[in-house]
Amino acid sequence: MSRPWSRIGAVAMIIGLLVAACSSGNDKGSGGTGGGGGAAAGKCPLGAIAKAPRKPVDITVWHAMTQANETTLKQLTDQFNGSQTDVRVKLVNQTNYEDTFTKFKAGLGSGDLPDLVQLQDISLQLMIDSRAILPAQACVDADKYDLSDHIIRVVDYYKVKGVLWPMPFNVSNLVLLYNKQAFTKAGLDPEKPPATFDEIRAASEKIVASGAAKAGIALKRAPEYPEQWLAKAGQPYVNNGNGRQRRATAVTFDNQAGLDIYTWLASMVKDKLAVSTPNKGFDHLLAVANANTAMTIESSASLGTIVGVLGNYPSVTLGVGAFPGPLGQGGVLVGGAAMYIVNKSSPAKQEAAWRFAKFLDEPASQATWSAGTGYVPIRKSAIDLEPIKKRWAEVPGFKVAYDQLLAGATNTATAGPVIGDYAGVRKAVENALTAMITTGTPPKTAIDQAAQRANAAIKDYNVRVGG
Structure with a gap:
C-alpha cells in the first residue's frame, strides 16, 4: 500500500533527480555581434577528414x-x-x-x-x-x-x-504543471487548464475557496518568466529590434505590458492566491506535491523526471498545460x-x-x-x-x-532578445522581483529599478567589447 512521502524524502528525491534537469534545461536566449552577425565568418573545412593522416x-x-x-x-x-x-x-x-x-x-x-x-x-x-x-x-x-x-x-x-x-x-520552453485531483476537488475541469492571467486567478480563487490547496499556484521569482510573458504579449525585451537589427543598448520591458505583469504577480501573492518561491531550488514543485498549491510552472526539459517523481504521490495526478500568460500576438520563446x-x-x-x-x-x-x-x-x-x-x-x-x-507567432518579440550580459540583466530582474514580493516594493518602482540596473549591465558589457 503506497503512502505519502515525508517532506525530507521528497526533498531528497526531487533534488537528486531534478537538479541537473532543471539547471541544464531552464533557458532563454540571445544573439548578435553588435546587433548582428553579418556574413558567416570562417570557412567550413569540408573534405578535411579525407585528408587526415589517420582515422578515426x-x-x-x-x-x-x-x-x-x-x-x-x-x-x-x-x-x-x-x-x-x-x-x-x-x-x-x-x-x-x-x-x-x-x-x-x-x-x-x-x-x-x-x-x-x-x-x-x-x-x-x-x-x-x-x-x-x-x-x-x-x-x-x-x-x-x-x-x-x-x-x-x-x-x-x-x-x-x-x-x-x-x-x-x-x-x-515553459509549461504549466497542475494537479488534476485538486482541480476536480475545486470544481474545475481537470482537462482544461487555465491559459491566461485572468484564468489563473479565477482557478486559484476556486482552489483556495474549496480547500483543494492552500494557494492556487507556486511561482518562482524567476527572471525568465517576465521574458516569456512579454514574448507572449508580443512585446520585445530590448531595443533595436530585440537586439537583432543592431546591438541592444537598453531594455524595453519597463512598458505598460511589463508593468501589468509585475502588478499581476504582486497582486496574486498579496491576495494569497500564489506562493512565491526562490528562483533556485524546488520549493515550487514541493508545493504541488504537498498540496500547498495546485499549480506551478517549470521547463519542459524537466518534464520526464517530474512525471516520475510526482507519480510517487497518491494525491497528485499530474496535468501539463500550455504556459499561461497575457493575451497578445506572440508566443513562447x-x-x-x-x-x-x-x-x-x-x-x-x-x-x-x-x-x-x-x-x-x-x-x-x-x-x-x-x-x-x-x-x-x-x-x-x-x-x-x-x-x-x-x-x-x-x-x-x-x-x-x-x-x-x-x-x-513569428515576429520580433518571439525571436528572443539579443543581449551581451544576459546574466546581468536577469540578475537585475530577479533582484527586483524579490524586492517586490518579499519587501513590498511597489510594482512600478520594482520594474523601474530592474530596467535601470539591467541597462547598466548592458552598457558596461557593450563598452567592454567595443559595441
Missing part, C-alpha cells in the same frame, strides 16, 4: 546533460560512433551550463577547449563575441544542408542577420541549448564536429532524444517516428511544449 578523427564534446538526458545523449553518441569509422566522439560532462561556459572562457586563454560545446541559449551573444566559433551557417552553405524540416522558429532563434551561429539541439563548433580545432576536427552536430539533428536522433528526455523535437518529421509517437501516446503532456512552440 577524435573529437571532444563538452555537454551539460545529466540523469536521463545524459543517458540518452550517450545512447545517441554510441550510435554515431558505431555507424561509421571516420569520426569518434568523446563526451565530457561539465555538470551544468554555467560551469561549461566558465571553463570555456578559461580555455580561450589556456588552450584547453573542446571541438564542440553545448551551451544554453543565453550564451549566444557571448559566443559570437568570443570569435572562437565557426558559424554553423558556413557549413550549412558549404554542405548545402537543408534546414526546411527544422522548426523555423528554432532556427531563426539562433540566427542573427541571416547567420546561423550554433546548430540547435535541445529545445525546451525558444529555450534550451545548442552546439557550437570551436574554430580553434584543426580543420579535420571542425568537419568532424559538424558531422556529429548534423547527426544529433537527424529526425531519428531527435525522436530518440525527445522521447528519452522531454525536450522538444526540432525536426518536423521526427514526430512521425515511433519513439516520440509512443511517448506522446503514453504521456500526452510531453507534446504540449511542441504544440505551443509551433502555435506561437
